[in-house]
Amino acid sequence: MLRKLKIKFKSQFYENVLKLSMVIGNPRFTASVLAIITGRIKRGSEYTALVLGRTIFYDDIDAMARFSRKLNYAIIHLSYWEIIFSHFTDPAERKMLTETNYYSSDYCRKGKENYYRYLKQMFPYLKWSLKIDAIISGNIGYVVQQELAKVCGEQGVPFIALHKEAMDVYGGRLESYSDFKFIGARILFYNNRIREEALKRIAGLSEGNTAVVGIPRFDSYFRDQRKPNHKQVVFFCFYPKDKFLAIIRDEQKLARAKQAYADFHKLMIDFAAEHPDFRVIMKTKNAQYYMDYVLGILRASHQTQPSNLVITKSGKASDLILSSSAVIGFDSTALIEAVAADRPVICPDFRDFVSSQSWNFFAGFEGLVNYVKIKQDLDKFLLGPMLQTDQTKPTRNTFLERLIGPPDGNASIRAESAILETIKNY
Structure with a gap:
């Protein structure tokens, strides 16, 4: 201090x-x-x-x-x-x-x-x-x-x-x-x-x-072979004023999408509360309003913050990704970093909110992602024996070369x- x-x-x-x-x-x-x-x-x-x-x-x-x-x-x-x-x-x-x-x-x-x-x-x-x-x-x-x-x-x-x-x-x-x-x-x-x-x-x-x-900062993922903590997951939080929401023209769909954003954050907080053996890290961007958004959802749904839940705007993304067993987020380069680091990707399934998938850099590579629609999906992915993603080298390399070069x-x-x-x- x-x-x-x-x-x-x-x-x-x-x-x-x-x-x-x-x-x-x-x-x-x-x-x-x-x-x-x-x-x-x-x-x-x-x-x-x-x-x-x-x-x-x-x-x-x-x-x-x-x-x-x-x-x-x-x-x-x-x-x-x-x-x-x-x-x-x-x-x-x-x-x-x-x-x-x-x-x-x-x-x-x-x-x-x-x-x-x-x-x-x-x-x-x-x-x-x-x-x-x-x-x-x-x-x-x-x-x-x-x-x-x-x-x-x-x-x-x-x-x-x-x-x-x-x-x-x-x-x-x-x-x-x-x-x-x-x-x-x-x-x-x-x-x-x-x-x-x-x-x-x-x-x-x-x-x-x-x-x-x-992308220079991605180099560490190909050079650092550290083992993950199998009881740690990192969630890169999103915010209800991002570029994805900006392409939703229907006001009713937009309202539902904003609620879905909040619901998914609550889902992660609930998971931490229900599974104290997991360390759940919720990483926000640096500006205070990103942190306030997550803290507001926490206060509205829980009287106290679970001791195994870390909500932070500090820490290098690469360290958080490499030390975690799964990476969670939406429409974020952190998910591409997770693929580069050979870490499973978990993503809320918001694809139905828009007809075009031009925003989705995983379009055509859906096998690299574990999509979550309901609580049971998240539990299955995080509590099951192993996340199933198509991390075969040809698929992974084709996806990465398209986005980050060789x-x-x-x-x-x-x-x-x-x-x-x-x-x-x-």
């Missing part, structure tokens, strides 16, 4: 100092503050990439640093760039500005111009201080990086995106990408289908500035090689 308080105090202190640097309008001071708060991963390389940090993207960076080791990394969380951007924008307008309307609306026009001018003055100091050779982001659309990418191009630093939102292509929500624009040096995709669909829709993309590398544990090497090639040829 004391350590958490110290971290929170330190973070708040640097946020306030960063805001002060903006108030006095000193770009060099701003660069100095950013340099101080920078996290570093050193690998003895002559090249350093500045990472625009987000929680899941850290796992990809960590994998590249562990398994490829060709780059040094300097990491500044996106929240600090948001502080700088917000200084120049009207709060009401900032709420209206999104990734999809950044280039098509007039929101924050003057703020974007002032932000750009400030970055243009600040970035040379930051580049010198951190010895930056490239900038890497986990998404092409983040609002706060658009002007930064422009400045990078003008100042000879390649801006590269390792687009981690790859599975959007399976959600039936592709048209929003038509409003995006890529002004960086190169974009790296998880799989070929994402690349092909992005090339059709996103301005600034070409065959020459795109590449497919796979299932060989070398995505980190391909990603860093592509980044280095971009740096050297820029």
Whole structure:
């Protein structure tokens, strides 16, 4: 607890100092503050990439640093760039500005111009201080990086995106990408289908500035052969405002789907209460509202939390998956990770809520999934002698190659090689 308080105090202190640097309008001071708060991963390389940090993207960076080791990394969380951007924008307008309307609306026009001018003055100091050779982001659309990418191009630093939102292509929500624009040096995709669909829709993309590398954070599943705890399962929780629900047009079906979301979470809580010999981990995303959703279902159905039930937003997905005997979730890359780790997959059967299966990356590979409609299904899968899934190597490899490229544990090497090639040829 004391350590958490110290971290929170330190973070708040640097946020306030960063805001002060903006108030006095000193770009060099701003660069100095950013340099101080920078996290570093050193690998003895002559090249350093500045990472625009987000929680899941850290796992990809960590994998590249562990398994490829060709780059040094300097990491500044996106929240600090948001502080700088917000200084120049009207709060009401900032709420209206999104990734999809950044280039098509007039929101924050003057703020974007002032932000750009400030970055243009600040970035040379930051580049010198951190010895930056490239900038890497986990998404092409983040609002706060658009002007930064422009400045990078003008100042000879390649801006590269390792687009981690790859599975959007399976959600039936592709048209929003038509409003995006890529002004960086190169974009790296998880799989070929994402690349092909992005090339059709996103301005600034070409065959020459795109590449497919796979998913670096998946490499550990092909390299780590640890044995699972046969009395532990992990459930990657979902939330009733996700992209699957967005494609349900019928209001009555949508209401039933939202209730089904809550019912499945309750089913997992009930299982933990009924089977104290199992350790049930319910993993939420990082934002507090994800945690509040699960805790609300718990409080509505149980007076106390079962001692064997862990509800958490921390912990690496790879560790949770590798240490568990089964992985439970819905419409999540965690389920693809489970297949890569050779762990059985359990999924609520929500397929009847929509007629099209374009969102379902398991379509055609249903044998890899144990579908749950009722409580008895879950009990059968978790309490039976063995989960039955078609984890034969040809089926598994065909499924994985379609989604993550060659299932060989070398995505980190391909990603860093592509980044280095971009740096050297820029």
